[in-house]
Amino acid sequence: MSNVAKTGAGRMNAADTLLEVAREQGLADQAAILTANETVTYGALEQRICQYGHALRSLGVKTQDRVLLLIDDRPEMYFIYLGAMKIGAVPVALNLRISASELRFIVSDSDCRAIVAEADYIELCQSATVDISGDFVIVETAASASAVDCLDTLADEQSEELDSVLLEPDDMALWMYTSGTTGTSKGAIHLQKSITDVARYLGPVYGVQAGDRVFCSSKLFFAFSLGHCLLATLRLGATAVLHTGWPSAEAIAETVEQFSPDVVFSVPTMYRSLLADGLAASDGFKSARYFIASGEHLPERVFEEWQAVTGHPILAGIGATETLMMFVANRPASVFPGATGTPLPSTEVRLVSHDGVDINEPGLPGVLWVKSPSLAGGYWHQADKTEAVFVDGWYCTGDVFVRDTEGHYFCQGRDDDMLKISGQWVSPTEIDEYVLQNPKIFEAATVGLRNEQGLVRLALCLIPEDPAVDREMLQAELTEHLTRNLSVYKCPRRFIYLDEMPKTPTGKVQRFKLRQFAADQLGYPA
Numbered sequence: 001m002s003n004v005a006k007t008g009a010g011r012m013n014a015a016d017t018l019l020e021v022a023r024e025q026g027l028a029d030q031a032a033i034l035t036a037n038e039t040v041t042y043g044a045l046e047q048r049i050c051q052y053g054h055a056l057r058s059l060g061v062k063t064q065d066r067v068l069l070l071i072d073d074r075p076e077m078y079f080i081y082l083g084a085m086k087i088g089a090v091p092v093a094l095n096l097r098i099s100a101s102e103l104r105f106i107v108s109d110s111d112c113r114a115i116v117a118e119a120d121y122i123e124l125c126q127s128a129t130v131d132i133s134g135d136f137v138i139v140e141t142a143a144s145a146s147a148v149d150c151l152d153t154l155a156d157e158q159s160e161e162l163d164s165v166l167l168e169p170d171d172m173a174l175w176m177y178t179s180g181t182t183g184t185s186k187g188a189i190h191l192q193k194s195i196t197d198v199a200r201y202l203g204p205v206y207g208v209q210a211g212d213r214v215f216c217s218s219k220l221f222f223a224f225s226l227g228h229c230l231l232a233t234l235r236l237g238a239t240a241v242l243h244t245g246w247p248s249a250e251a252i253a254e255t256v257e258q259f260s261p262d263v264v265f266s267v268p269t270m271y272r273s274l275l276a277d278g279l280a281a282s283d284g285f286k287s288a289r290y291f292i293a294s295g296e297h298l299p300e301r302v303f304e305e306w307q308a309v310t311g312h313p314i315l316a317g318i319g320a321t322e323t324l325m326m327f328v329a330n331r332p333a334s335v336f337p338g339a340t341g342t343p344l345p346s347t348e349v350r351l352v353s354h355d356g357v358d359i360n361e362p363g364l365p366g367v368l369w370v371k372s373p374s375l376a377g378g379y380w381h382q383a384d385k386t387e388a389v390f391v392d393g394w395y396c397t398g399d400v401f402v403r404d405t406e407g408h409y410f411c412q413g414r415d416d417d418m419l420k421i422s423g424q425w426v427s428p429t430e431i432d433e434y435v436l437q438n439p440k441i442f443e444a445a446t447v448g449l450r451n452e453q454g455l456v457r458l459a460l461c462l463i464p465e466d467p468a469v470d471r472e473m474l475q476a477e478l479t480e481h482l483t484r485n486l487s488v489y490k491c492p493r494r495f496i497y498l499d500e501m502p503k504t505p506t507g508k509v510q511r512f513k514l515r516q517f518a519a520d521q522l523g524y525p526a
Contacts, residue, residue, distance in 0.1 A: 010168070011166035011167060011169075012166060012167060012169060012192050013086065013164040013165060013166055013167060014085045014174070014192050015082045015083075016164050017192075017195045017235070018082065018085075018195060018231060018234040018235050019042070019046065019234060021210070021235060021236060021237040022234070022237040025210055025237055027042045027210055027237050028041060029041055029042075030042055030210065030211065032044075032045045032234065032240065033075050033239070033242060034213065034240070034242065034259055035074060035241075035242045035244065036255075040078075042237070045078065045079070045082075048083075048155070049078075049079055049086055049162075050160050050162035051160060051162075052080050052083030052084075052155045053086040053087045053162045054155070054158035054159060054162055055083070055155040056080070056083055056084055056089065056114065056151075057087050058154065058158075059114055059137050059139060059149070059154075060137065062088075062089070063087070063088035063089065063165055064167075064172055065089045065112070065114070066092055066110045066111065066112040067084045067089050067092065067112065067114045068092050068094055068106065068115045069081065069092065069094060069117075069221075070096060070098070070115070070116070070118060070124075071118055071141060072118060072244050073242045073244055074242060074244050075242075076141050076152065077230075078230065078240075079155070080116055080141070081174075083155075085173065085174070086162060086164050086165070087162070087165050088165030088166075088167055090172045090174060090175055091175075092106075092110060092112070092174070092177065093220060093221040093226060094177065095179075095221050096219060096221065098124075100124060100127055101128075102185065103128040104128040105185065106185065107128065107129050107132055107134070107136070108132055108134075109380065109381060110175070110187060111134065112134075112136050113135070113136055114136060115136060115138045115139070116140075116151055117138065117140060118142070119140055119141075119142060122138065122144075125138050139151045139154075167192050168192065169191065169192050169193035170191055170192070170377070171192050172189055172190070172191060172192070172377075173192045173195055174190045175187050175188060175189055175190065175380065176188050176190065176226070176321045177321075179321075179504050186379040187380035187381070187382075188322050188379060189376055189377045189378055189379070190324055190374070190377070191377050194324065194373060194374045194376075195231065195235075196373070197374060198324070198374060199231075199235040200344070200345050200346045200373065201325070201326070202214075202228060202232040202233070202236060203232075203236050205329075205331055205344065206263055206289075206290055206292070206332065207289070207332075208232075208233070209236060209238065210237035210238060211237075212236075212238045212239065212263065213238070213239045213240075213241050213259055213260070213261040214228060214239065214240055214241065214262065214263050215229065215240075215243075215256065215261035215263070215264050215265070216264075216265035216266065217243070217265070217266040217267070218265070218266070219246075223319060223321045223323075223324055224265060224267075224295060225265065227325045227326075227374075228265050228292075229241075229242075229265065231324075232325070241259045243255045247270065249270065249273040249274050249276075249279055252266070252279075253274060253279035253285075256282065256284035256288070257282050257283070257284035258284070260283075260284050261284075261288055262288060262289050262290075263290045263291075263292065264285075264290070264292070265294070266291070266293060267293060267296060268295070268297065268298045268314075269295075269296065271291070271298075272302050275305050275306060275309065280309045281310070286310050286312075288310075288312065290312070290315060291306070291313070291314045292316075292317060292329070293314045293315070293317065294316070294317045294318055294326060295508065297411055297413075297429055297432070298314060299433060299436045300337050300338050300437070301436055301439075302314070303337045303338075304337070313330075313337075315330040315335060316329065316330050316341060317330065317341055317344075318340050318341075318399070318411060320370075320397055322375065322395050323372055323374060323375055323376070324375075325344075325374045326344060327347045327349060327370045327372055327397075328340050328343055328349060328368075328401075328409050329341040329342075329344055338410065339408040339410050340410060340411045341409060342408060342409065343409075346372060347370065347372040348370070348372070349368055349370050349371075349409070350368075350369050351365075351366030351367065351369075351401060352366050352367050352368075352369055352396075353366050353367075354367075362402075362404055363402055363403075363404070364402065365400050365401065365402050365412050365427070366400065366402075367397070367398065367400055367401075368397045368400070368409070369395065369396050369397065370394065370395050371394050375390075375393070375395050376390075376395070378390050398414055398415050398416070399411055399412075399413070399415065400412040400413060400427065411429060414511075419448035419456055419458070421448070421456055421457075421458065421489045426458070426489065428445065428446040428448075431458070431490055431491075431492065432444050432445055432446055434481065434482055434485055435478060438474075438477060438478060439465070440465055440469055440474055441462055441463070441464060441465065441478075442462075442464060443498075444461065444463070445461050445514055446460050446492055447514045447515045447518055448515070449494075449515060449518055449519050449524045450525065452524070457493075458493070458494065459492055459496055460478070460492035460494065461497075461498055461501070461518060462495065462498065463497070463500070464497070467499075471495070471497065479491065479493075494518070494522060496514075496517070496521050496522075498517075502514060
């Protein structure tokens with residue numbers, strides 16, 4: 001068993017914080033991680049964390065050094081991630097579909113000490129870093145034909161006991177890099193003190209406790225999955241269910257059927273795919289207590305169909321890399337279809353106008369600012385961007401919301417996606433919601449284009465359920481439905497048909513790409 005140093009004068013260790021409940025409740029023999037081929041108990045997890053901590057230290061990793069991880073969702077991800085934390089280093093989980101240029105930037109930006117990767121990513125790591133000078137090592141998780149050290153083999157030779165490195169609450173615990181869809185990727189720095197409250201709503205609001213199973217269809221390198229399926233799950237002494245490999249609807253359905261998780265986290269696109277493929281009616285889905293969605297707006301049609309098939313609602317919410325956990329979400333006792341939800345425990349939110357004035361009147365849109373215990377301390381090496389969005393303990397999300405008279409928050413889209421048509425602010429998300437009420441539409445996204453006269457005009461980009469649908473008839477149906485429900489200036493008159501919707505790795509529609517594509521199709525200025 002590991003040696004846990006006694007905390008003093010507020011000093012702490014993130015790995016110890018995460019395992020505190022399991023230790024106090026004597027859960028050594030309980031499953032911490034479940035996979036298709038392996039069960040890892042809390043006792044075994046503690047031992048492996050110590051061994052991997054020793055292994056990383058033998059590679060020269062020191063306190064507060066960054067350790068980049070390119071590892072699929074498997075127990076080794078937990079061993080290495082928490083092993084780095086235990087020795088006071090800073091784990092940074094990277095997108096498994098990262099490009100060489102993106103990896104090259106992160107390696108240089110982070111000044112990392114080690115890159116730990118699975119065999120499939122070793123060549124990528126070597127090519128991306130070939131001309132980078134720096135004192136870092138590339139190490140593989142398992143032995144293969146590559147000529148780099150094997151961390152698993154090195155860890156097997158290490159002691160199962162390791163004293164934790166105690167740090168100050170404001171020292172770094174972990175980093176997450178933003179997706180970079182609006183510019184250069186940014187390293188969000190999360191602090192030791194943030195880890196204490198990562199379970200602030202997964203337990204009190206959604207009832208997760210020791211022995212419960214938590215599953216997220218998104219990969220662990222996403223904040224949505226890392227925050228809930230690794231950090232909060234361990235903090236509660238619950239069990240994380242993992243799926244290795246890129247998630248497909250079929251693979252996710254098989255995982256749910258095999259393990260019957262109590263709480264399932266996924267994105268609206270996956271819920272929709274499970275419905276479209278007829279996979280949501282299984283016993284595994286029906287036995288889950290709660291389904292939670294984030295990453296993009298949850299269409300009411302998906303909500304209604306899911307509830308009809310499984311007997312359970314989908315609880316929509318929203319979070320960010322900078323907040324690590326969700327800040328607004330629906331609760332089991334107060335589900336409001338179409339709403340993103342209400343502020344979660346220990347979280348403050350406020351709406352701010354473009355003039356910097358707080359909006360207190362219901363129905364008026366404003367940019368959402370958040371204050372929460374898991375807020376990042378800022379961005380690494382980007383002081384200007386840190387100062388722009390982190391102000392006096394608050395974080396500017398860049399998302400526009402309206403609040404109703406009962407305190408429900410409704411997302412209107414990104415601030416830079418809002419459009420001014422005929423002197424009025426228009427939310428593309430509101431238009432999309434009405435379009436998606438038509439069962440003939442699979443996906444839809446509205447964008448604004450500036451024509452030759454410099455006027456902004458709406459274009460509706462859509463993917464029909466049936467590619468062979470009569471487009472003229474479909475457009476007539478949509479136009480009639482929209483003009484009946486929305487003001488005339490909110491009704492698109494230009495229709496762009498797509499085979500695939502451009503999205504970020506987190507499932508968010510990339511409207512800037514849609515704008516370019518639509519402009520090209522309509523002959524508008526770029």
